[in-house]
Amino acid sequence: MANDREVLREIWEGRLPVCFQLNSEEIHSLQAPDAYYLMVPRLSYFPLVTDKVRKQFVRYIHPDKQEAEMWLDFNGQPLRWHYPIGVLFDMYASDIQLPWNITVHFDKFPEEELLHCPCREAVESHFMSCVKEADVLKHRSQVVSSMQKKDHNQLWLGLQNDKFDQFWAVNRKLMEASGEEVFKYIPFRCYRGEGPFIQRLVRPVTEEGQRKSLQNLIQEVFPNETNLLVMTHGIEPPWETPLQWMSEHLSYPDNFLHLCIQPL
Amino acid sequence: MSGNQDTQKSDNPDVSETGSDAGEPPNESQQADSTVAEGTKSDKQKIDILLKATGNAPIMKKKKWAVDPERKIGWITEFMKKYLKLDRSEYLFLYVNQSFAPAPDHIVKNLYDCYGTDGKLVLHYCKSQAWG
Numbered sequence: 001m002a003n004d005r006e007v008l009r010e011i012w013e014g015r016l017p018v019c020f021q022l023n024s025e026e027i028h029s030l031q032a033p034d035a036y037y038l039m040v041p042r043l044s045y046f047p048l049v050t051d052k053v054r055k056q057f058v059r060y061i062h063p064d065k066q067e068a069e070m071w072l073d074f075n076g077q078p079l080r081w082h083y084p085i086g087v088l089f090d091m092y093a094s095d096i097q098l099p100w101n102i103t104v105h106f107d108k109f110p111e112e113e114l115l116h117c118p119c120r121e122a123v124e125s126h127f128m129s130c131v132k133e134a135d136v137l138k139h140r141s142q143v144v145s146s147m148q149k150k151d152h153n154q155l156w157l158g159l160q161n162d163k164f165d166q167f168w169a170v171n172r173k174l175m176e177a178s179g180e181e182v183f184k185y186i187p188f189r190c191y192r193g194e195g196p197f198i199q200r201l202v203r204p205v206t207e208e209g210q211r212k213s214l215q216n217l218i219q220e221v222f223p224n225e226t227n228l229l230v231m232t233h234g235i236e237p238p239w240e241t242p243l244q245w246m247s248e249h250l251s252y253p254d255n256f257l258h259l260c261i262q263p264l
Numbered sequence: 265m266s267g268n269q270d271t272q273k274s275d276n277p278d279v280s281e282t283g284s285d286a287g288e289p290p291n292e293s294q295q296a297d298s299t300v301a302e303g304t305k306s307d308k309q310k311i312d313i314l315l316k317a318t319g320n321a322p323i324m325k326k327k328k329w330a331v332d333p334e335r336k337i338g339w340i341t342e343f344m345k346k347y348l349k350l351d352r353s354e355y356l357f358l359y360v361n362q363s364f365a366p367a368p369d370h371i372v373k374n375l376y377d378c379y380g381t382d383g384k385l386v387l388h389y390c391k392s393q394a395w396g
Contacts, residue, residue: 080369082367082369115338115367115368115369125365126367129364129365129366129367130364130367132363132364133360133363133364133366136360136361136363136364136379137378141361141363145363185378196334196336196369196370196371196374197374198374199374199377199378200374200377200378201377201378
């Protein structure tokens, strides 16, 4: 069970300073809009924190585009709204000087690269799907399916409204190893470059019952490679960090570990 | 996704029919094999997926397909909509393990590696949210 509560709290409070700027080609007014600065939670998703960004910039664009879906890019790389903000930062911007400069667009939606996000409910449904998938891996889906609708709501509202206690009151049930000492499999995703993430079945213990570490996971997923760097929440966890502990403490609210892999 | 590809699903080299759910004659599977061979741009082995209708969803005449491991769920959904002659605006939900709906950019390889059974990935589909 998760009991290193300070760690959970530290992770929850991770924030990134972001400077949003309207794409200069889309400015339709005489005066260019000021940049818009926000401290955003690493654990959240962009559509949950950018209502004000939209409001700020929509006045400066062509009237025909007022209703268009807003999307973001960093250095020409469109940012996927359905990845947690901290994952996007660790993937694309971990070596920059803060603030994180993000360009705001209302035109030329990159259909090939981004999913549409019609509403907040789309984020909620994606988030809950991830939580359910993670529970399939950890507990053969037994915990999430024994929860009530109000528990699911509380999880979502806790994340959406940045309420640590509200979220963890429910999430702790998902993070219990129920009966056995460890999860069946560790829910994780590895991100590397532009391609799709990598997800495999990895158990938290060896066949002999020995606890596995982060190093074991990386060796199982990338058997022929050495000199890799693993980053999550802006830190490089030590190789010997036990996987079960990582899963309980360093997972994002969607219950997955999101590991950004770079060559050393 | 497949928006700018041609809409003739039967011409598509990246999906090939496999299996014999409906008990086809044996030479059918040979044909399928040759289709696979022609279609391969790399040595990557295709992954068998089994598509099962639930609720009010129309049945697919062919349920078993071999797809490129790098294909995304969104691509499969679009393909199925064309095959089932659904309107693009109609909804089609795909579920793994009858429990969660993978994101449209989840690739088949990841899902097969984690949730495949007996050499195939089973996907349930329906026209309204089932295991929401």
